[in-house]
Amino acid sequence: MSMTSGVFLTIQKRTNPVAVFLSRQKDTRGLLTLVVCVCALLLGSVSPAAAQPRTRAQVDAAVDERLRALWEKFLAEAAREAGVTVVNRRLSGARDAKVAAYTKALDRLQNDADLLDLFTPQYVQALVDERVESRVPASVNATATNPATAGLPERSGATSLLALAADLASLAAADKSAVSFNISALAFVSLKDTELYSEIANYQRHSFARRFTGTFVFGAKIPENEITGYSGFPDFDRVLDAFAWDVKVRVWGDKDPRSARWTPITVRAGGLLTQKTAVIMSLIGTTPGPGEAPEQALEDALIVQTLLTKRLGEGVAAIKARLARSPQLSVKFAGTHLTKEAGSNKYSGTAMFDIGAGPVDITANAQYAITDDIRQGVEQLFQTKIWTLSGQVTSHLAPGVIVSGRTLDWTIGGSYAMFVDTASLPVPIKNTWKIFTGVDVPIGGGGRIPVSIVYTTDPNALTKENYVRGQIGLSYDFSALKQLFSPGS
Amino acid sequence: MAKKARRRTRAATTRATMPADEAARAAAVPVILVPAGSLLEVVVVVGPMVIPYTVAYDGRTVIKSLVDRAEPVAVKSGSFLLAWSFAHAVKEWSHNIGFSIDGGPIQVLEKRSEAKKDPDHSVGFALVQG
Numbered sequence: 001m002s003m004t005s006g007v008f009l010t011i012q013k014r015t016n017p018v019a020v021f022l023s024r025q026k027d028t029r030g031l032l033t034l035v036v037c038v039c040a041l042l043l044g045s046v047s048p049a050a051a052q053p054r055t056r057a058q059v060d061a062a063v064d065e066r067l068r069a070l071w072e073k074f075l076a077e078a079a080r081e082a083g084v085t086v087v088n089r090r091l092s093g094a095r096d097a098k099v100a101a102y103t104k105a106l107d108r109l110q111n112d113a114d115l116l117d118l119f120t121p122q123y124v125q126a127l128v129d130e131r132v133e134s135r136v137p138a139s140v141n142a143t144a145t146n147p148a149t150a151g152l153p154e155r156s157g158a159t160s161l162l163a164l165a166a167d168l169a170s171l172a173a174a175d176k177s178a179v180s181f182n183i184s185a186l187a188f189v190s191l192k193d194t195e196l197y198s199e200i201a202n203y204q205r206h207s208f209a210r211r212f213t214g215t216f217v218f219g220a221k222i223p224e225n226e227i228t229g230y231s232g233f234p235d236f237d238r239v240l241d242a243f244a245w246d247v248k249v250r251v252w253g254d255k256d257p258r259s260a261r262w263t264p265i266t267v268r269a270g271g272l273l274t275q276k277t278a279v280i281m282s283l284i285g286t287t288p289g290p291g292e293a294p295e296q297a298l299e300d301a302l303i304v305q306t307l308l309t310k311r312l313g314e315g316v317a318a319i320k321a322r323l324a325r326s327p328q329l330s331v332k333f334a335g336t337h338l339t340k341e342a343g344s345n346k347y348s349g350t351a352m353f354d355i356g357a358g359p360v361d362i363t364a365n366a367q368y369a370i371t372d373d374i375r376q377g378v379e380q381l382f383q384t385k386i387w388t389l390s391g392q393v394t395s396h397l398a399p400g401v402i403v404s405g406r407t408l409d410w411t412i413g414g415s416y417a418m419f420v421d422t423a424s425l426p427v428p429i430k431n432t433w434k435i436f437t438g439v440d441v442p443i444g445g446g447g448r449i450p451v452s453i454v455y456t457t458d459p460n461a462l463t464k465e466n467y468v469r470g471q472i473g474l475s476y477d478f479s480a481l482k483q484l485f486s487p488g489s
Numbered sequence: 490m491a492k493k494a495r496r497r498t499r500a501a502t503t504r505a506t507m508p509a510d511e512a513a514r515a516a517a518v519p520v521i522l523v524p525a526g527s528l529l530e531v532v533v534v535v536g537p538m539v540i541p542y543t544v545a546y547d548g549r550t551v552i553k554s555l556v557d558r559a560e561p562v563a564v565k566s567g568s569f570l571l572a573w574s575f576a577h578a579v580k581e582w583s584h585n586i587g588f589s590i591d592g593g594p595i596q597v598l599e600k601r602s603e604a605k606k607d608p609d610h611s612v613g614f615a616l617v618q619g
Binding site (some may be wrong): 305313 | 511512514515518536537538539540541542543544545546547548549550553554555556559568569570571572573574575576577578579604607609610611612613614616
């Protein structure tokens with residue numbers, strides 16, 4: 001496993017301009033950098049605009065020119081080493097030798113990191129700030145804040161703008177009547193904008209507002225144990241009408257690829273990747289040789305297309321992996337209020353943390369909740385205070401094996417609910433914990449088949465499982481299988 | 490009759506030297522014929538993007554952008570490649586690239602989206618004959 005990872009990293013570093021960019025960031029620190037910068041400034045002052053292109057078109061032209069020169073040089077070298085010749089900007093020789101020569105030339109081109117230096121901060125900002133004439137609507141769906149699942153790990157991400165939770169099945173544990181509105185603070189500021197910018201520019205202009213999101217859930221019917229956090233009471237599954245709300249604030253990190261912190265990787269290094277790819281692709285000759293059919297003359301272009309597509313895919317994967325590795329911490333404050341019974345309220349504060357490590361996503365939550373309990377009457381109201389620690393690890397396995405472009409997700413996790421000062425409570429209460437594991441199997445048509453198993457010290461918490469034996473519950477949902485037989489799947 | 494025979498010979502030669510899948514891809518490469526004096530315009534429509542896409546013609550960047558663009562191409566005499574490269578890292582991505590000659594109807598060269606479960610990156614090309 002470690003050997004495989006090592007090989008993968010080596011390949012990434014060798015061929016990936018994003019990795020080259022990241023490694024250069026480390027290499028260029030220190031006194032030497034300072035000296036070089038000072039020299040560059042002095043040189044810049046004595047030889048003005050001559051060396052440095054100013055406009056986007058000039059920068060693009062300079063990059064194109066350098067790419068062309070490097071490509072011609074590297075291709076000639078690689079062709080010589082592979083025993084083939086360059087004729088009309090394509091290779092003449094056996095197919096395998098051509099593939100070897102093009103591979104070698106592209107490898108050498110990938111390692112030329114100086115190209116990145118041509119992209120000035122002004123150039124990158126101009127790309128971000130470019131106006132757009134039309135705009136694709138943002139998401140209209142979002143995962144809802146569900147008071148019934150407060151003990152499960154929740155991701156730290158935020159709603160884009162305003163979303164209605166369309167998947168009502170996941171909204172409330174007891175029935176499907178609730179409606180949830182997720183709203184971002186951005187909804188209150190971006191409406192003032194009459195000009196339309198790119199998606200990335202809009203995000204960066206309102207990065208502070210993006211930190212705040214909230215949810216309102218109306219008409220939820222929630223079992224009592226989901227509010228109190230304990231199912232040891234005789235009527236733990238009594239369903240109560242409730243209204244719930246929450247406010248989530250992202251306090252550390254930003255995993256959103258539109259964030260300004262990722263611009264050097266996405267717009268700058270990623271932009272070089274696509275420019276390099278398209279320019280090199282367009283440089284391949286298509287003139288038929290003597291006795292060649294026009295289709296044969298496209299052989300070189302098709303070989304290079306395959307090689308470039310693979311490299312572009314590796315570059316995008318490296319960008320996504322970098323984003324996934326970044327940590328993010330959010331804090332959520334929430335309340336649940338019974339609408340038909342007096343006195344019973346629940347308030348909670350939750351810290352949510354996400355981080356990625358290779359093909360693994362880690363989510364951890366820590367929640368402190370205070371609930372007014374009226375089971376002994378409003379006049380004998382008492383409070384339960386509970387800490388709930390939960391976490392889960394999700395591995396994305398077998399990419400593309402079952403369904404192209406998708407993974408089999410394996411999750412393992414657990415939670416521990418710990419009551420504070422149980423001795424002072426008028427009713428006996430025990431701490432509970434559970435561990436769970438599950439797989440999400442992708443199927444055609446975009447569906448998934450989830451299967452999970454849970455073990456808990458609180459058997460009453462298993463009422464929602466499909467199959468229960470003692471303290472173990474099994475849950476599954478094969479309804480997505482019907483997508484396999486639906487037209488267009 | 491003679492024309493038909495020559496076409497057969499060409500196909501047979503292609504099959505003999507190119508892998509079958511590559512021969513099929515070669516046959517599917519779009520060819521854009523641009524009459525002398527006509528204007529070739531490339532049109533790109535995209536959804537949310539964070540990695541700029543690039544369209545290049547004969548080693549020159551025609552468009553590099555994060556948003557919708559339509560740009561004319563300075564077509565040269567002869568056969569050269571119009572190439573494009575898209576890479577996506579945000580949800581709900583999509584891209585369409587097409588061309589128009591002299592302001593005529595747009596012909597689609599490539600249309601991809603996350604909704605259709607397409608790969609998040611693509612490299613394509615068309616043969617422009619000016």
